[in-house]
Amino acid sequence: MGWFFSPVLGVLCWVFLLGCANGIGANWGTQTSHPLPPSQVVQMLRDNGFQKVKLFDAEEATLNALKKTGIQVMVGIPNDMLFTLASNFKAAEKWVSKNVSGFVSDGVDIRYVAVGNEPFLQTYNGSFLQTTFPALQNIQAALIKAGLSKQVKVTVPLNADVYQSPSGKPSDGDFRDDIRQPMLSIVKFLSDNGAPFTVNIYPFISLYSDANFPVDYAFFDGSSSGVVDGNAAYGNMFDANHDTLIWALQKNGFGNVPVIVGEIGWPTDGDMNANLQYAQKFNQGFMNHISSGRGTPMRPGSIDAYLFSLIDEDEKSIQPGNFERHWGIFSYDGLPKYQLNLKTTNTGALVRVRNVKYLDKQWCVLKPSVSLNNPKVADSISYACGNADCTSLGYKTSCGDMDSRGNISYAFNSYYQKSDQEDVACGFDGLATITDMDPSSASCRFKIMIDVDSGTTSIRPLHQFREQSLGFLFVFFCIALLF
Ligand SMILES: *[C@@H]1O[C@H](CO)[C@@H](O)[C@H](O)[C@H]1NC(C)=O
Numbered sequence: 041m042g043w044f045f046s047p048v049l050g051v052l053c054w055v056f057l058l059g060c061a062n063g064i065g066a067n068w069g070t071q072t073s074h075p076l077p078p079s080q081v082v083q084m085l086r087d088n089g090f091q092k093v094k095l096f097d098a099e100e101a102t103l104n105a106l107k108k109t110g111i112q113v114m115v116g117i118p119n120d121m122l123f124t125l126a127s128n129f130k131a132a133e134k135w136v137s138k139n140v141s142g143f144v145s146d147g148v149d150i151r152y153v154a155v156g157n158e159p160f161l162q163t164y165n166g167s168f169l170q171t172t173f174p175a176l177q178n179i180q181a182a183l184i185k186a187g188l189s190k191q192v193k194v195t196v197p198l199n200a201d202v203y204q205s206p207s208g209k210p211s212d213g214d215f216r217d218d219i220r221q222p223m224l225s226i227v228k229f230l231s232d233n234g235a236p237f238t239v240n241i242y243p244f245i246s247l248y249s250d251a252n253f254p255v256d257y258a259f260f261d262g263s264s265s266g267v268v269d270g271n272a273a274y275g276n277m278f279d280a281n282h283d284t285l286i287w288a289l290q291k292n293g294f295g296n297v298p299v300i301v302g303e304i305g306w307p308t309d310g311d312m313n314a315n316l317q318y319a320q321k322f323n324q325g326f327m328n329h330i331s332s333g334r335g336t337p338m339r340p341g342s343i344d345a346y347l348f349s350l351i352d353e354d355e356k357s358i359q360p361g362n363f364e365r366h367w368g369i370f371s372y373d374g375l376p377k378y379q380l381n382l383k384t385t386n387t388g389a390l391v392r393v394r395n396v397k398y399l400d401k402q403w404c405v406l407k408p409s410v411s412l413n414n415p416k417v418a419d420s421i422s423y424a425c426g427n428a429d430c431t432s433l434g435y436k437t438s439c440g441d442m443d444s445r446g447n448i449s450y451a452f453n454s455y456y457q458k459s460d461q462e463d464v465a466c467g468f469d470g471l472a473t474i475t476d477m478d479p480s481s482a483s484c485r486f487k488i489m490i491d492v493d494s495g496t497t498s499i500r501p502l503h504q505f506r507e508q509s510l511g512f513l514f515v516f517f518c519i520a521l522l523f
C-alpha cells in the first residue's frame with residue numbers, strides 16, 4: 041500500500057482540503073424576464089462545486105430548490121422592506137417565521153440574513169439611514185425568539201464607499217464622516233452578536249468612474265501603480281480596499297469582526313471595459329488569489345467571498361450603467377461565457393445549465409426593403425429598446441461593430457424574444473419580419489429566449505449520491521493520511 045502515501049497524493053489531498061476550507065459562493069439574482077427553473081440552476085451550482093449562494097430576497101421556489109442540497113444560503117431582505125421591519129417587530133417576526141424558520145426545518149441550510157442591500161449607497165440620498173439599524177435589531181431579536189440565532193447570523197451587505205482613506209493608504213482608512221454614527225452602531229451590534237461585516241468590492245466601478253484609474257491595479261497580476269503602506273505593499277485594488285476596511289474596523293475597536301466579501305466580479309458587456317477578456321482575467325485572478333489561502337496583508341488566511349454574479353439579469357436597472365445586465369459568469373441561458381477555473385471540480389471548467397429549453401430558432405429583423413430614412417424607424421427602435429434590452433449596442437460592446445441595419449434588427453429581435461416570439465411583437469408598423477437565418481456574428485449574439493413555460497426539471501438523485509459519497513470517501517481518506 042506504499043503508493044497510498046505518495047507525496048503526489050498528499051499534495052492532492054492538501055489542495056482538496058484547502059479548497060474545501062471556505063469554498064466559493066455565488067450571488068444568484070432573479071431580476072430577469074425569463075428565469076431558468078430554480079432546480080436546474082441548483083443542479084448547475086452543484087455541478088460547479090459552489091458551496092454557498094447569496095440571494096437578494098427569499099423567493100419560495102428558489103429556497104425550495106435548495107432544500108437538502110448542502111448548499112449554504114444567505115437570504116436577503118430588499119431595501120423597500122426596511123421601513124416596515126424597523127418600525128414593527130411583529131413584521132420582523134413574521135418575516136423570520138415565513139422566510140427562515142420554515143425553510144430551515146425543511147432542510148434549507150440558511151446561514152445568514154442580509155438585512156438590506158447596499159442601503160447606504162449615495163444615490164439613495166440617505167433614504168435608508170434611519171431604518172437599516174433598527175431593522176437589523178428587529179430581525180436579530182426575531183431570530184433569537186425563533187431559537188435560530190446560533191446558526192443564522194445577521195449582516196448588512198454594504199458598498200465599499202461606506203469607508204474611505206483620504207491618503208489612499210489602507211492604514212488611513214475610516215468610516216465616511218456623514219454615516220459614521222450609524223456605521224459604528226451597526227458594527228458594534230454585529231460584533232456583539234458574532235455576526236460578520238459584509239462588503240461589496242468593485243475594481244470595475246473604479247475603472248468605470250475614473251478614466252485615470254490605472255487598469256492593471258484593478259487586476260491581480262501586480263501593478264506598478266500599487267500602494268506601499270508601512271510594511272505592506274499592495275499590488276491590486278482588492279487587497280488595498282479590503283484592508284482599508286480592516287483598518288477602519290480596527291481603529292474603532294472592532295478589529296476581530298469577520299468580513300465577508302458579499303459581491304465581487306466583472307461584467308462582460310455594456311461598456312468599453314466590460315468584456316470577456318477582462319472579466320476572465322479578473323475572476324480567474326480572484327479565484328487564484330483566494331485559493332492560494334494567502335489572504336490580505338491585514339487579514340492573512342482564507343477569504344470568504346461570493347462572486348457577482350451567477351447569471352445575467354435582463355431586467356436590472358441600467359441607472360448605474362449599461363453593464364448592469366451583464367455581470368453573470370453564465371449568460372441568461374446558463375451557458376458559461378468564458379473559461380474560469382473555480383478550483384472546485386476535477387476538470388477546472390465551468391459546467392453549463394443542463395436541459396435548457398429554448399423558444400423556436402427564429403429571429404425578428406428589419407425588412408431588407410425598408411429604407412433607413414423611413415420616419416417610423418426611430419420610434420420603433422426606442423420602443424423596442426425601452427421595453428427590451430439594447431445594452432449590447434454601443435461603443436466597444438459585443439454588438440457595437442454592426443451597421444445601422446444590424447443594430448435596428450438587434451433591437452427588434454430583443455423585443456420579439458422578450459415577448460416570447462409572439463407574432464405581434466415583430467410588427468413595428470410593417471418594418472420587421474421573422475427569419476430563420478441566425479443574424480448573429482462572432483461576437484454579437486442575437487438571443488433566442490428560453491422557454492419558461494415548458495422548462496424541464498432534472499433530478500438525478502442516484503448520480504448526486506455517487507458524487508457525494510465519493511467526495512466523502514476522499515475527505516475521509518485524506519484525514520486518515522494526515523494522521
Ligand atoms: C418573505 O420573503 C418574500 C420574498 O422576499 C417577501 O415577498 C415576503 O413578504 C416575505 N414574507 C413576510 C411574511 O415578510
Ligand SMILES: *[C@@H]1O[C@H](CO)[C@@H](O)[C@H](O)[C@H]1NC(C)=O
Nearest residue numbers: 161162163164165166167168
Ligand atoms: C437623490 O437626489 C437627487 C438630487 O437631489 C435626485 O435627482 C434623486 O432622484 C434622488 N434619489 C432618490 C432615490 O431619492
Ligand SMILES: *[C@@H]1O[C@H](CO)[C@@H](O)[C@H](O)[C@H]1NC(C)=O
Nearest residue numbers: 433434435442443444447448
Ligand atoms: C447603430 O449603428 C450606427 C452605425 O451605423 C451607430 O452610429 C449607432 O450608434 C448604433 N446605434 C446604437 C443604438 O448603438
